[in-house]
Amino acid sequence: MNFFTRKQEYIILGYRLLLAYVFYFVARFLFFLYNYDLLQVDSVWQYLKISYHGLAFDTTAILYVNMLFIILSLLPLFVNTQRWYQKLLFYVYFGSNLVAYVLNFVDFIYYKYNFTRTTRAVWGVLENEENWLAMFFRFMLHYWHVYILFFVIAFTWIYLYKRVRVQRQNVVTSKVFYVALSIVSLGIIGVLMIGGIRGGDFKKSTRPINMVDASRHVTKLEQADLVLNTPFAFIRTFTTDSFKKVEYDVPSEDIETFVKPIKHYQNRSKTTPNIVLIITESWSREYLGSFNTHLDIPNYESYTPFIDSLAQHSLIFTNAFANGKKSIHGMSSVLAGIPSFDDAFTSTSYSKQPIQSLVSTSEEMGYETSFFHGAPDGSMGFLGFANILGIDHYFGMEAYDNDTDFDGSWGIWDEPFLQYMNTTLSTQKEPFFSTVFTVSSHEPYVIPEKYEGKFPMGHVPMHQTVGYTDYAFQQFFESAKKESWYQNTIFIITSDHGNQIHYGKEFYKVVNRNVVPILFYTPDERLKGVSRELAQQMDIYPTVLDLIGYDKPFRSWGRSLVDSTNTDTPFVLKHGVGQYQFLMGDLICVFDGKKVSGFYDIEDKGLRKNLIDQGKTPEMERIERACKAFVKDYYDRIIDKQLGLN
Numbered sequence: 001m002n003f004f005t006r007k008q009e010y011i012i013l014g015y016r017l018l019l020a021y022v023f024y025f026v027a028r029f030l031f032f033l034y035n036y037d038l039l040q041v042d043s044v045w046q047y048l049k050i051s052y053h054g055l056a057f058d059t060t061a062i063l064y065v066n067m068l069f070i071i072l073s074l075l076p077l078f079v080n081t082q083r084w085y086q087k088l089l090f091y092v093y094f095g096s097n098l099v100a101y102v103l104n105f106v107d108f109i110y111y112k113y114n115f116t117r118t119t120r121a122v123w124g125v126l127e128n129e130e131n132w133l134a135m136f137f138r139f140m141l142h143y144w145h146v147y148i149l150f151f152v153i154a155f156t157w158i159y160l161y162k163r164v165r166v167q168r169q170n171v172v173t174s175k176v177f178y179v180a181l182s183i184v185s186l187g188i189i190g191v192l193m194i195g196g197i198r199g200g201d202f203k204k205s206t207r208p209i210n211m212v213d214a215s216r217h218v219t220k221l222e223q224a225d226l227v228l229n230t231p232f233a234f235i236r237t238f239t240t241d242s243f244k245k246v247e248y249d250v251p252s253e254d255i256e257t258f259v260k261p262i263k264h265y266q267n268r269s270k271t272t273p274n275i276v277l278i279i280t281e282s283w284s285r286e287y288l289g290s291f292n293t294h295l296d297i298p299n300y301e302s303y304t305p306f307i308d309s310l311a312q313h314s315l316i317f318t319n320a321f322a323n324g325k326k327s328i329h330g331m332s333s334v335l336a337g338i339p340s341f342d343d344a345f346t347s348t349s350y351s352k353q354p355i356q357s358l359v360s361t362s363e364e365m366g367y368e369t370s371f372f373h374g375a376p377d378g379s380m381g382f383l384g385f386a387n388i389l390g391i392d393h394y395f396g397m398e399a400y401d402n403d404t405d406f407d408g409s410w411g412i413w414d415e416p417f418l419q420y421m422n423t424t425l426s427t428q429k430e431p432f433f434s435t436v437f438t439v440s441s442h443e444p445y446v447i448p449e450k451y452e453g454k455f456p457m458g459h460v461p462m463h464q465t466v467g468y469t470d471y472a473f474q475q476f477f478e479s480a481k482k483e484s485w486y487q488n489t490i491f492i493i494t495s496d497h498g499n500q501i502h503y504g505k506e507f508y509k510v511v512n513r514n515v516v517p518i519l520f521y522t523p524d525e526r527l528k529g530v531s532r533e534l535a536q537q538m539d540i541y542p543t544v545l546d547l548i549g550y551d552k553p554f555r556s557w558g559r560s561l562v563d564s565t566n567t568d569t570p571f572v573l574k575h576g577v578g579q580y581q582f583l584m585g586d587l588i589c590v591f592d593g594k595k596v597s598g599f600y601d602i603e604d605k606g607l608r609k610n611l612i613d614q615g616k617t618p619e620m621e622r623i624e625r626a627c628k629a630f631v632k633d634y635y636d637r638i639i640d641k642q643l644g645l646n
Contacts, residue, residue, distance in 0.1 A: 006080075006178075006181075006182065006185075008166060008167065009073065009080060009081070009166055010185070012164055012165075012166050013070065013073045013074070015164050016069075016093065016161060017062065017066065017070075019157060019160055019161060020062045020065075020066065020097060021055070021058060021062065023101065023153060023157050024058045024061070024062065024101075024104075024229055025051065025058075026153060027101065027104040027105070027153075027229065028051060028054055028058075028104075028226065028229065029051075030104075030105075030108060030149065031104060031107060031108055031111070031226065032047065032226060034108040034109070034111075034112075035108070035111050035112060037501075037504055037508065038111070038112065038115070038222060038501075038508060039222055039223055039225065039226050040220050040222055040223065040508070040606075041223060041226065047226075049217075050217070050218065050223055050226050050227055053214075053217035053218075053227050054226070054227045054228070054229065056199050056200050056209060057199075057209065057214065057227060057228050057229055057232045058229055058232070059196045059197075059199075059200070060196065060197050060198075060199060060208075060209060060232055060235075060236075061100065061229055061231040061232040061235060063193050063196045063197050064197060064231075064235050065096050065097055065100045065231060065235075066093070066096065066097065067193070068092055068096065069089060069092045069093045069096065070189070070193065071186075072088070072089055072092060073089060074182065074185065074186045074189060075182070075186070076178055076179045076182035076183065078175070078178075080166075081166050081167065081168045081169050082168060083168065086165070086166055090161070090162075093161070094154075094157075094158065094161075097157075098154055098157075100231040100234075100235075101150075101154075101231070102150060103118060103230040103231050103234055104229060104230045104231065105146050105147075105149070105150045106118055106230065107230045108143075108146050109139070109143050109146060111225070112500065113282075113443070113499060113500075114325055114326075115325065115513045115514070115576060116225060116325065116576065116577065116578075117211070117225050117228050117229075117230050117232075117233035118230050118233060118234060119211075119233050119234055119236075119237040119342070119343075120234060120237045120238045120343075138409060138444060142443075142444055199213070210236055210578075211224075211228060211232075211233055211236055211237070211578040214227035214228045214578065215577060215578060215579065215592075215597065220510075220606070220607070220608065221510050221576075221577045221579070221590070221607050222508075222510045222577060224577045224578060225577060237342070237343075243343065243345075243348050243350055243635065243638060243639065244635065244639070245632075245635050245636060245639055246593065246628075246631060246632045246635055247594065248594070248628060248632070250625075250628055250629045250632045250633075254625050254626070254628075254629040255629050255632070255633050257626075257629075258625065258626035258629045258630065259557065259626075259629050259630050259633045260568070261555055261556070261557060261633055261637065262553050262554070262555060262556075263542050263545075263553065263554055263555075263556045263559075263560070264552070264553040264554070265542070265545065265546040265549075265550065265551075265560060265563060266551060267546065267563060267564075267565060268546065268547070268548075268549040269549050270365075270548070270549035270550070270551055271548050271549050272365055272366065272367070272430075272431040272548065273431065273488050273489060273490050273522075273547075273548060274425075274430055274431050274432050274433070274434075274485050274488055274489040274490070275358075275362065275367070275431075275432075275433040275434070275489070275490050275492070275544060275548075276425070276434050276435075276436075276489055276490070276491050276492070277334065277335075277358075277433070277434070277435040277436070277492045277494075277540070277544075278435075278436050278438070278473075278491070278492065278493045278494070279330055279331065279334055279435065279436070279437045279438070279494055279495065279496055280438050280441065280469065280493065280494065280495045280496070281327065281437065281438045281439055281440070281441050281442050281469075281495075281496060282441050282442055282462070282495065282496065282497065282498065282499035283441060283466065283469075283495035283498075283499075283516065283517065284495070284497075284498035284499055284500075284501070284507065284514075284515060284516070285318070285320065285495075285498075285515040285516055285517050286498070286501065286502070286503055286506075286507045286515070287302070287303050287304060287462075287463070287466045288302060288303075288304045288307055288308065288311075288517050289301075289302025289304065289308045290302070290304075290307065290308040290311035290312070290316065291311070291316060291318045291517050292318070293318075294318060294532065295506060297503050297505070297506060300503065301456070301458065301459075303455075303456060303458055303463050303466040303467045303470065304466060304467070304470040305470065306470045306471065306473055306474035306477075307470055307473060307493065307517075307519070310473075310477070310493075310519070310521055311519060313521065313525050313528060314519050314520060314521040314525075314527065314528060315519070315520040315521075315527040315528055315529050315531070315562070316517070316518065316519045316520075316529075316530055316531070317517075317518040317519075317531045317533070317535040317561060318517075318530060318531070318532055319531075319532050319533060319534055319535060320494075320515065320516055320517065320518040320534075320535040320536060320537075321514060321515055321516065321534075321535070321536045321537075321572045321574050321583075322495070322496065322497045322498070322514040322515070322516045322536070322537055322574065323339030323340070323536055323537045323538050323573070323574060324339055324340040324341075324344070324496075324497065324514075324537075324575075325340075325497055325514060325575075325576075326340070326344060326496070326497065327380045327382075327437070327496045327497070328340075328344050328346050328347075328380050328381045328382070328385065329344055329345075329496070329497070330494075330495070330496025330497060330537060331346070331380075331382060331385060331437065331496070332344075332345050332346050332351075332385065333536075333537035333538045334358075334435075334494060334537045334538070334540050334541070335357050335358050335359060335389060335435065335541065336355050336356075336357035336358070336359075336389065336541065336643075337357070337538040337540075337541040337542065337555075337556045337557055337558050338355070338538070338557075338638075338643070339536075339537070339538055339557070339573065339574075339575075339634075340575075341575035341580065342575065344381075345638065346381055346384070346385045347381070348638075350638045350639060350641070351385065351388060352388060353641040353643055353644075354641075354643065354644045355388060355389060355643045355644065356554055356555045356643060356644045357389050357541065358433065358540075358541050358544055358545070359389040359390055359391055359433070360389070360390060361545055361550055361552075361554055362433040362544075362548075363390065363392075364550075364552075365431075365548070365550065366431065367431050367432060367433040368392055368393075368428050368429050368430075368431070368432045368433070369390075369391045369392045369393070369432070369433045369434070370391065370392060370393040370394070370395060370424075370425075370428065370432065370433075370434045370435070371386045371391045371393070371394050371395070371434070371435050371436075371437075372395045372396075372417070372420075372421045372424075372434065372435065372436040372437070373394075373395075373396050373411070373436070373437045373439070374396065374397055374400065374410075374411035374412035374413075374414070374417040374438075374439045375396060375397055375410050375411035375412075375439055376396065376397045376398070376411065377394070377396040377397065377398050379396075379410075379411070380437075382394075382437060383396065391435075393428075395420075395421070395424060396411075397411050397412055400412050400417060400420055402416075405417070407439070407440060407446065407448075408446075409442075409444055409446075410439040410440075410442055411439040412439070413440055413447075413448055413472075414438045414439065414440040414441075414468065414469050414472035415448070415468075415471065415472040415475055417436075417438075417439075418436065418438075418472050418473070418475065418476040419475065419476065419479060421434070421436050421476070422476055422479045422480050422483065425480075425483070425485065426483050426484075426485065430485055430488070431488075432485075437496070438469055438472075440465055440468055440469050440472070441462065441465040441466050441468070441469045441499070442465070442499075443461075444461075445461035445462055445464065445465050446465070447464060447465060447468040448468075451468060451471075454467075454468075454471075455467030455468055455471065458502070459502045460500040460501075460502050461500065462499050462500040463502070473493075481523075486523060487523050487524070489522070489523070490520065490521075490522055490527075490544070490547060490548075491519075491520070491521040491522070492518075492519065492520055492521075492540060492544070493517065493518075493519040493521070494516055494517060494518050494519070494537060494540060495516040495517060496516075497514050497516070498513060498514045498515060498516070501513075506605075508606075509605035509606040509607075510576055510577060510581075510605070510606060510607055511574075511576070511581055511583070511588060511605040511606075511607065512605045513576065514574065514576075516537065518535055518537075518539075518540065518561075520543070520547075520562075527547075527562070531561070533561075533570045534570040534571060534572045534583055534584075535561055535570070535572070536558065536572045536573070536574070537558075538556075538557055538558035539558035539559055539560070539561050540558070540561075541556055541558055542554075542556040542558050542559055542560045543558075543560045543561045543562055545560075546560035546562055546563055547562060555637075555642075555643060555644060557630065557633070557634065569584055569585050570584070571583060571584040571626065571630075572584075573627070573630055573631075578592070579591060579592045579593075579597065580592070580593065580627065580631060582623065582626070582627035582630070583602060584623045584626060584627075585602070585619065585623065586601065586602045586619070587599050587600065587601065587602055587611075587619065587620065587623050588600040588601070588602055588604065588605075588607065589620070589623045589624055589627045590607065591624070591627050591628070591631070593631065596612070596624050596627075597612075598610040598611070598612050599611045599612050599616075599620050599623075
């Protein structure tokens, strides 16, 4: 065998890698079909253009995944063409490719709930789930079509791979010459691989492509997830840590002007009402009619008759946003005012530090604290974070101790568990601060058999479960009214994040994909009204402290929603499609962590018309400074372990 007779090996190696490109193209097309309503692609030409730009990201993923296979295919081992060696290559090829490839299929379904490609952050969720195997089989049952597609495509890929075989050859020339030329070819291909992994160039001034680079090739930011593939997203985030200090400087006066991380409210007398904080699983603001009366949505339907009635006697915020995408993000954002962006704060080592929060400040004022979650203890990471915050009592599925009310998937049905919470609170010493995280309004979207047909099925599976949880709230409040603690209680209702979308014209918009309700209710109705000001989950923490007259300085990135003396411009900071979205005043600033890529009118939630091309205005520069100041202070305080009052 000489260099030229190895040509067949190089040709077949190219063929095998080409197969990977073909099937990544197939996966992108299927991802588009499953999520076309979210991706907002307007034409075949636009789809083809997006697919073309996706080749760079496919190349990076394919080369990473096939690195061992390529090296084994090129090494001059003199046995490369023998049958046993080719069989070894077959197992290396499919052992790595199919494991990576299946990640694309996860996002055919998961993307509808997460609104982003799956990254390594998913491990932060799975590692806290003891029933992950049961979840896997349940998903297999509900999404059988995805599994069938995967196996059909996998077998097709294997069939095409086997159609072209390396013919066995013997070495008939100098082994030194054979090795030398093979090493040269390996070196050349290795250099090309480095270029491919970097994204197509070797410029020292450019960094290897990352997830945020996908947004450079699209006119609508949500299309960036179509440019990407999930193996790329997973690989690029697997060894990276988004929790690192920013590379730019911010004047200290910008931190004090825009962020004001240390708050001190002295507007009210110190009081100690009970506090019941309800974080509702997956309730998008879309589902609640009382939060959408200002929107002109044709044929709009609400699925929350009880909350809509309660809202008439409450203070509600109809322009509120989640500060994360997952349930654990919601817990840290609401209780401690700590949002999550790329990765969950609670999944990092930085979460294990003293954290000033609603828990610590209320306990200073003599409150007994508790957390209720009807799932198995430890689910979602709630128990671990509750312990970090110092919550006195954790009541989960084990404390409930009645598996007949288990929903078969996540935990105890909301109605009986909320009744259990009511009974338990009635035994606690007042004042108490208690949080409950509901479970029923979640995939697989089922309700107790006895209520089948009671709630509207709606337009998406989520709607029926929203109706059930709303009914569970009604029953909870009816029971709570009979308790002595009820009249002296502030009730707060919000959500961790959104879920299935039906009214796409408004809620498919990239900025509106994780909108949540925020409601404050007191039986004496002293908190009442409708606010259209920007609000976010992390505003709940300082608002509660303002309401109860906490008179000491405390660390908070949010603001009190009831502080009438504050003249600062409300803002919201969230993260999506690989970039920060900072809403303030009349503008939305889009920031990738290094530079601002766009400014949009505050009503342009779909981010369609980039105003930056018209030149920066003084207001744009002010909002850019505010955005950068927040991001810098966020990472500095977390990494320097200054989440207390330091």
